[in-house]
Amino acid sequence: MVKKRVIYIHGFNSSPLSAKAQLLGEFLAHFNVDYQVPLLNHQPLEALVTIERMINSHTVLVGSSLGGFFATYLSQKYRVPAVLINPAVAPHELMNSFLGYQYNPYQQYHYELTLEHVAQLKQLYLPQLPSAELMLLLQQSGDEVLDFQQAVRYYKNSPQVVEFGGDHSFIGFERYFARIVEFLKIT
Numbered sequence: 719m720v721k722k723r724v725i726y727i728h729g730f731n732s733s734p735l736s737a738k739a740q741l742l743g744e745f746l747a748h749f750n751v752d753y754q755v756p757l758l759n760h761q762p763l764e765a766l767v768t769i770e771r772m773i774n775s776h777t778v779l780v781g782s783s784l785g786g787f788f789a790t791y792l793s794q795k796y797r798v799p800a801v802l803i804n805p806a807v808a809p810h811e812l813m814n815s816f817l818g819y820q821y822n823p824y825q826q827y828h829y830e831l832t833l834e835h836v837a838q839l840k841q842l843y844l845p846q847l848p849s850a851e852l853m854l855l856l857q858q859s860g861d862e863v864l865d866f867q868q869a870v871r872y873y874k875n876s877p878q879v880v881e882f883g884g885d886h887s888f889i890g891f892e893r894y895f896a897r898i899v900e901f902l903k904i905t
Contacts, residue, residue, distance in 0.1 A: 722776050722904055723752040727769060729783030730809075730816075733757060738782055738803065738891050745895045749904050758785075760820070760829050762838040766791070773798070778902040783864070783886065784809055791842045793852050801854045801898050803888050804861045807872045810840035812864075850875035854901045856894055858884025877901070 724746060726739045734755035746753045754772055758765035766788060773792065779800035781789025786805020793800035806812070813836045820829055847853070855878040859866045863886040870880055879894065898904075 720776050721750055721752045722778055722902070723754060723772070723774055724902065724904070725769060725772055725777060725779050726753070726755045727779060727781035727785030727788050728755065728758060729781075729785045730806075732783075732785075736782070738888065741892050742780065742895065742898070745892070746899075746904070749899070751904055760835070762788075762835055762842065766842065778904070780898065780902075781805060782888070787839070787842070790847070790853065791844060794844055794847060794849055797849055797852065799852050799854075799902050801856060801901060802869075802873070803856045803891065804858060804864060804866070804886055805855070805869055805873075806864055807868045808843055810836050810843060813839060847873070847875065851877070853877075854897070855879065856888060856891075857881070858886075858888055860884045861886045 726742060728734060728736045728739055734757055739755045743753050756768050756772060758768055769788060769792060773796055777798050779789040779793055779798060781800060782803040784806045786802035787809050789800040789802055790805060850873060853873060853876045855869060855873040855876050857866050857869050857880045860883045
């Protein structure tokens with residue numbers, strides 16, 4: 719039997735060492751899967767190419783925040799299942815407030831976020847989700863970074879778990895591991 723490849727896509731200014739990526743990896747160690755958490759560059763198209771090189775016919779995706787945005791795009795492009803955790807719906811609309819010099823404390827490097835990066839994100843935005851049923855939304859209303867209602871509306875044709883409270887990190891993420899495994903058909 720071929721192993722499923724589970725790709726966890728981390729968020730903006732994060733890394734493969736994110737708490738959610740680590741917790742999910744520990745849980746999935748009990749399954750016959752190829753769990754991958756790529757180190758992503760701050761340049762959206764470069765990050766996308768990194769992920770696309772890893773996708774095969776047995777791939778499923780899990781993405782958080784900006785990683786959820788990438789997972790949405792890739793799920794629809796390759797018709798693969800994805801779980802989205804407090805995803806960024808239209809990050810190109812939010813990134814202008816982050817323009818300029820940034821520091822990624824998890825990857826320990828400085829870079830400049832430019833209008834070109836914002837334009838790349840806009841290029842990846844999908845106004846319609848032709849295969850919305852391929853994505854499971856895990857959303858907490860207390861997300862202090864992103865508007866949870868925007869995600870609920872955008873993924874209206876996707877299965878959803880919306881919790882009152884919580885925050886952008888998705889408090890209690892591990893409570894949904896069984897649901898994630900079930901949705902992604904991991905055995």
